[in-house]
Amino acid sequence: MSQSEDTAGLADYYDRYWAGADPAALATHSYRDFQSDLHAYVSKQLGALAGLRVLEIGPGLGSATLELAGRGAEVWAVDISGQSLVAVRERLAEAGQTLRPVQMKSEELAVASASFDLVYVEAVLMHTDWRRTVRECVRVLKPSGRAIFVEPLRHHPAVALYRSTLSSFRQTRPHYLSWSDFAEIRGLFAGGQERPFYLLAPFSLPLRGTPLRRLAVPLRALDRALLRLSPLKRVAWYLVASYSL
Ligand SMILES: C[S@@+](CC[C@H](N)C(=O)[O-])C[C@H]1O[C@@H](n2cnc3c(N)ncnc32)[C@H](O)[C@@H]1O
DSSP: OOHHHHHHHHHHHHHHHHTTSSHHHHHHHOOTTTTHHHHHHHHHHHOOOTTOEEEEEOOTTOHHHHHHHHTTOEEEEEESOHHHHHHHHHHHHHTTOOOEEEEOOTTSOOSOTTOEEEEEEESOGGGSOHHHHHHHHHHHEEEEEEEEEEEEBSOOHHHHHHHHHTOGGGGGOOOOBOHHHHHHHHTTSSEEEEEEEOSSGGGGGGGTTSGGGGGHHHHHHHHHHHTTSHHHHTTOSEEEEEEEO
């Protein structure tokens, strides 16, 4: 299958997904409550945004977009799914915010070079030709620009088992990135920070919707301690990488 056919199939998948055609799948894959600590960390990494031009790739339903625009950035959002962009635009309008939605592929961004202060990418690289996407991110950033990538990683054993058996995302054939892929990405930037998240806490995910879901809190705290140990970082579920040119 050619890459353009692949992209069309993925766009169809996400059009149906974001239209809520399968609310159960949407609920299962919404980890935002569970990931409140990760998003608090991302919020700090974003820093001051007022007046900055921000490009978000793959906004989905726009949870991050809302924050970026709410903090005063001029936000452009690109996604292959038209339905995503409709949903994001509506959601921002309800919040009194505006954005520039553009339906396009991250591998070929039809935007000027050196034109954005920040590129924000969450849970998207796994679906793209990531080397081309990241090179495009670098191209569109101003000389002092920053990029924040929030990505699920490849090597958590229990998550990998779930992905290969139960996850409905497996039909999209994602390529989850590894630390060595991120070493390559880091090499395109002058510097930055990488923080891994979640080792044991994912075991509490099947308990969502029950009182035992609170187990996530101590497990996340334990994970913060364990993930200071280098060998364990390799099997973290998520990585937040914040790089500057
Ligand atoms: C897993 S969702 C993540 C959505 C959102 N960032 C979040 O974290 O909730 C991936 C999004 O990336 C979009 N996407 C996938 N491949 C893309 C590509 N090559 N170019 C632009 N967007 C893409 C999908 O349409 C979808 O909206």
